Structures are given as C-alpha cells and as structure tokens.
Amino acid sequence: MSDLLTVDGLSVTFRVPGATVRAVSGAAFRVRAGRCLALVGESGCGKSVLAHALLGLLPGNATVTGQAWLDAGGGERIELVGASRKVLARRVRGRLVGLIPQSPATYLTPVRTARAQLEETLRELGAPQGAAELAGRHGLRPADLDKYPHELSGGMAQRVANAMALAGDPRLVLADEPTTGLDRPLVDRAMAALRELCAEGRAVLLITHDLRAAERVADDLAVMYAGRLVEAGPAAEVLARPRHPYAAGLIAAQPDRHFVPIPGMPPELTALPDGCAFRPRCGRASEACAVLPAMAAPDGRTRDGHAAGGDAAEEHTVACHHSLEESRA
Numbered sequence: 214m215s216d217l218l219t220v221d222g223l224s225v226t227f228r229v230p231g232a233t234v235r236a237v238s239g240a241a242f243r244v245r246a247g248r249c250l251a252l253v254g255e256s257g258c259g260k261s262v263l264a265h266a267l268l269g270l271l272p273g274n275a276t277v278t279g280q281a282w283l284d285a286g287g288g289e290r291i292e293l294v295g296a297s298r299k300v301l302a303r304r305v306r307g308r309l310v311g312l313i314p315q316s317p318a319t320y321l322t323p324v325r326t327a328r329a330q331l332e333e334t335l336r337e338l339g340a341p342q343g344a345a346e347l348a349g350r351h352g353l354r355p356a357d358l359d360k361y362p363h364e365l366s367g368g369m370a371q372r373v374a375n376a377m378a379l380a381g382d383p384r385l386v387l388a389d390e391p392t393t394g395l396d397r398p399l400v401d402r403a404m405a406a407l408r409e410l411c412a413e414g415r416a417v418l419l420i421t422h423d424l425r426a427a428e429r430v431a432d433d434l435a436v437m438y439a440g441r442l443v444e445a446g447p448a449a450e451v452l453a454r455p456r457h458p459y460a461a462g463l464i465a466a467q468p469d470r471h472f473v474p475i476p477g478m479p480p481e482l483t484a485l486p487d488g489c490a491f492r493p494r495c496g497r498a499s500e501a502c503a504v505l506p507a508m509a510a511p512d513g514r515t516r517d518g519h520a521a522g523g524d525a526a527e528e529h530t531v532a533c534h535h536s537l538e539e540s541r542a
C-alpha cells in the first residue's frame with residue numbers, strides 16, 4: 214500500500230497577546246491508501262489544529278513549519294505546508310482531501326437546505342452528478358434534501374456532511390471528531406462508513422478523543438499529548454500493550470477498562486515544560502525526563518521529526534525514557 218500522506222516535523226504555533234501557543238510540535242506520521250490512522254488524545258492537545266494545518270485552514274495568527282507530502286496521483290506529490298492558497302483551494306480541499314467536520318449540524322449553513330448546500334459543493338467541484346444522486350449514495354432520501362439543517366436528525370446531518378466531504382472523490386479523508394454529539398448507534402454507523410472508505414482504497418485520518426471508536430475502525434494509532442506524538446503503531450498492538458505511561462493512562466481511563474482518570478491536568482501550551490510534557494503527571498518520571506525523549510522503536514532507533522520509510526511506520530514506537538516495555542522486558 215502506498216503512502217498518501219507523509220507528515221514530517223510538522224509544528225504549529227499561534228501568536229496570542231503576550232504568549233506563543235505551541236499547539237503542534239514536530240509531528241511525523243504517514244497515512245496509507247486503504248488504511249485508517251486514528252490520532253487520539255485529550256481535548257486541546259492539538260489534533261484539530263494539525264488537521265486544519267494540512268488543509269491551510271488556520272487563522273492568520275498561526276505559523277506552520279515542517280512538511281506534509283500528499284500523493285496527488287500520476288506520480289505527483291504536493292507539499293501542503295508550502296502550497297499556495299490557490300493550490301489548496303482548487304486542487305487539495307474537497308478534491309484530493311475531503312474533510313468530515315466536527316459536529317456536522319453546526320458545520321452546515323443553517324439558512325440553506327441540504328440540497329442547496331450539496332449543489333453548491335458539486336458546482337464548485339465541477340462534478341457532473343446531481344445532488345439527489347450524491348445524496349442517494351449516502352443513504353439520504355430526496356425528501357431529506359429539502360430540509361434545513363435544524364430539521365435534520367444527527368444522523369442525517371452527518372450523512373449530508375459526509376456527502377459534501379466525498380463529493381469530489383478524495384483520496385484522503387480527514388474526519389475531525391466525526392462522532393461529537395452522536396449516540397452510540399450513530400457512532401457505530403459513522404465508524405462503519407469510515408471503514409467503507411478504507412475498503413474503497415482511500416486513506417482515512419481519524420481525529421478523535423473516543424478510544425472506543427478508534428478501536429473499532431483504526432488500523433494504526435498515534436497518541437498525542439500536549440501537541441506532541443508520544444506513541445504510534447498498529448492500533449491493536451498499542452491498545453493491548455501501550456508503552457507510554459500517558460497512552461496507558463488514557464486507555465485505563467476508559468469506562469470499559471479501569472475507569473481511572475489520569476491525575477493532574479495537561480500543561481498550558483503557552484508554557485510547556487522542557488523535556489517530556491507528561492513528566493509532572495507521570496509516576497515513572499525521573500531526572501532523565503527533563504530531556505525530550507525521541508520517538509524510538511524498541512531497538513532504540515529514533516525517528517523524531519522524520520516520517521519513517523519502508524514498512525517501519527507499522528512499528529510500535531514510543532517517546533519515553535521509561536517506557537512500559539522496558540519494565541515488561
């Protein structure tokens with residue numbers, strides 16, 4: 214399977230009065246065709262900012278550095294961080310990359326019917342199909358199209374948002390907390406829809422704090438803490454044998470596991486500590502943790518700031534001086 218997206222050393226800062234918010238620091242990962250990578254972490258850790266950075270959707274106070282290579286087909290690759298607004302608007306957003314937004318009900322324009330919004334999307338893309346045909350493929354009936362967003366159920370609004378995201382037949386789909394506000398059956402349906410996208414050969418980047426949802430759909434998992442990836446690998450492997458104390462804590466905090474919250478709070482992104490940002494909350498912390506640990510495979514090979522080549526991305530990697538693997542060995 215080929216890499217559709219290769220992110221390398223991606224960082225995002227925001228200028229705010231008197232401070233700098235370090236929202237994403239040196240993220241490196243790849244998303245492959247036919248696979249779903251779930252990016253998980255607590256609210257505010259930088260997941261959505263990362264997705265928006267890829268699409269050039271951040272506000273003017275943001276600075277993005279690093280690289281993100283998108284396979285545009287036909288041997289062409291587009292570097293998203295340096296791409297012009299025109300390239301992002303005309304070639305990337307909606308065409309090569311579809312965005313399934315957080316909270317579809319609020320993403321849709323309240324004063325326009327579903328049909329009007331789908332038609333506008335299709336017109337912008339120059340797509341030949343009609344709104345009814347597109348809607349039908351996403352399980353919407355023609356009568357649903359004449360409804361305004363507030364008249365749509367959560368599930369229907371989600372289908373409209375999915376139809377808009379997929380109208381341009383994108384190779385990569387970014388799903389930003391697509392399950393926000395949905396009850397469990399709708400979450401299950403949304404996850405099944407993401408799985409279908411993978412079966413069609415698309416690559417899916419799922420951004421979520423819902424580990425249970427990630428568990429259902431993800432092939433690969435990356436765990437983010439305070440703007441930094443701390444653990445990555447095959448989803449089943451990371452969930453069964455987490456190596457980073459934060460990842461282990463996040464998993465143990467699930468209602469169907471021990472339901473024990475991690476003590477303390479994440480640090481302010483305007484005042485990140487030196488070294489490992491999880492240090493103040495970590496029972497395993499030592500003086501060594503004052504130095505930032507590199508993302509490394511069990512044999513110690515590091516890949517901090519660099520997307521892995523070959524098949525190495527499926528390796529289970531962790532950025533921790535005292536990983537749980539160490540104590541299991």
Ligand SMILES: Nc1ncnc2c1ncn2[C@@H]1O[C@H](COP(=O)(O)OP(=O)(O)OP(=O)(O)O)[C@@H](O)[C@H]1O
Pocket residue numbers: 227228229234236254255256257258259260261262263272274390422482
């Ligand atoms: N325009 C902005 N200016 C300053 N800070 C911002 C801006 N946009 C986002 N941030 C900050 O960046 C950090 C990361 O936000 P982000 O929305 O990516 O978190 P998240 O992990 O997706 O959480 P959630 O699930 O709540 O959306 C937060 O501290 C947020 O306050």
